[in-house]
Amino acid sequence: MKNPLRAIFDFDRRELPVALLLFLFYFLIIAVFQILKPLKNGLFVEHYGADIELYAKLANIIVAAVAVAAYSLLYSKLRRNWLIYVLCGFFVVGFLVLIWALRSPSALPIWAFYFLGDLETTLMVAAFWAYATDLTDSDQAKRLFGVVGGGGVVGGWVGISLAKVLLSRIGMAGLLFWSAVMIALVAIATAVIEYWTVKTRAFRLPDQDKRPVKPEERKKSSWTSALDGARLVMVSRYLLAIALIMLFYEIASQLMDYQFKKQTEGLAGVEATQASMIDVYFYANMLSVFVQFFLVSLIMRKAGLTVALLVLPVAAIASSTAFLLVPTLLVSSFLVISDNGFNYSIQQTARESLYVVTSRDEKYKARAFTNMFVQRVAKGISIVGALGLAAAGIAPRWLSLATIVVAVGMIAAGIYAGRRFREKSAELETVRPAA
Secondary structure: OOOHHHHOOOOOOOOHHHHHHHHHHHHHHHHHHHHHHHHHHHHHHHHHHHHHHHHHHHHHHHHHHHHHHHHHHHHHHOOHHHHHHHHHHHHHHHHHHHHHHOOOOOHHHHHHHHHHHHHHHHHHHHHHHHHHHHHOOHHHHHHHHHHHHHHHHHHHHHHHHHHHHHHHHHHHHHHHHHHHHHHHHHHHHHHHHHHHHHHHOOOOOOOOOOOOOOHHHHHHHHHHHHHHHHHHHHOOHHHHHHHHHHHHHHHHHHHHHHHHHHHHOOOOOHHHHHHHHHHHHHHHHHHHHHHHHHHHHHHHHHHOHHHHHHHHHHHHHHHHHHHHHOOOHHHHHHHHHHHHHHHHHHHHHHHHHHHHHOOHHHHHHHHHHHHHHHHHHHHHHHHHHHHHHHHOOOOHHHHHHHHHHHHHHHHHHHHHHHHHHHHHHHHHHHHHHHO
């Protein structure tokens, strides 16, 4: 009799140590993100309001451009594990400095916390999925990523739970300290993954598929590697479709997030605002855990990647329609719950799986351009739209019309990317026996 657990946990013994460590890696970075998210958002909104936060998100486009350049240069110069170590060191130091700077919150540390909190998820999630797809082939991705991605949703649930329980006990400084500890553990987990990869030979070895770099190319990369990701995306319809999925999603997500935060402005006090956001993110993570462990693997293996990519935009259309009809704090909470609940589970796992059939440069550079720069540009587009409506005196509820339109675009891009993924996977399967 076939073991039903194989539908979810389908990997052999040699893959087990690395799969568990990847689970831990993703668990830790998402736990940190969920701890920081209500802290930085609540602190910023309470001091400056949701409207000023829109300008902070616009400034994040510049921060993202610098991050893409730095990430691409690091990738060009460092082995994959050392890229992770450098990023971890940067965030550990940053969090420890913020503990001191936020003892008496002023403009500079509040803005720095806001930007650094966003950078943590932007850089570390991009680095994680680049690393995971660099380790695996397409067959391993289909079998392992449902479980490995579960580390993110469990980490999100644990992170927001820790924030909910510990905020009143150890405060923001204590939560920042434990965030630094978790990021340090990511570096340790990466070192152990590299050890097991070499020992078991069940995954791609470091730099196994990396093309030797000619001296003239190495010299060029010092100045232009930040643009390589953009070039790769522009010349590939497949990568462009992935970028459009990210673009459309971020526009929709930011509009829904703004609608929710406008509703929370009626709450009084920093802790009340932070507590309200923690509750909403807590339920969103509960949804993520359920979807990741009970639906993602089954949908990706039985229905395919295309169906998995369509779940979130369909949910966005449904929740936005509800808020358009009933614009209350409760209904706006469902915008965030459905968005975060599906994005951090099935949407992210499916979207990142699209990179498995790409080259190593595309995994790192094109993904960095899409996940960092395109993401921030999309936020900028949604912010300009929100500011325009606010200046015209139009209620936030009408932003739902724009959300519905871009969700339809996301569906179209997802259908195309899913079809090309099947074709590319088939091509790789045909070539593999001859290798």
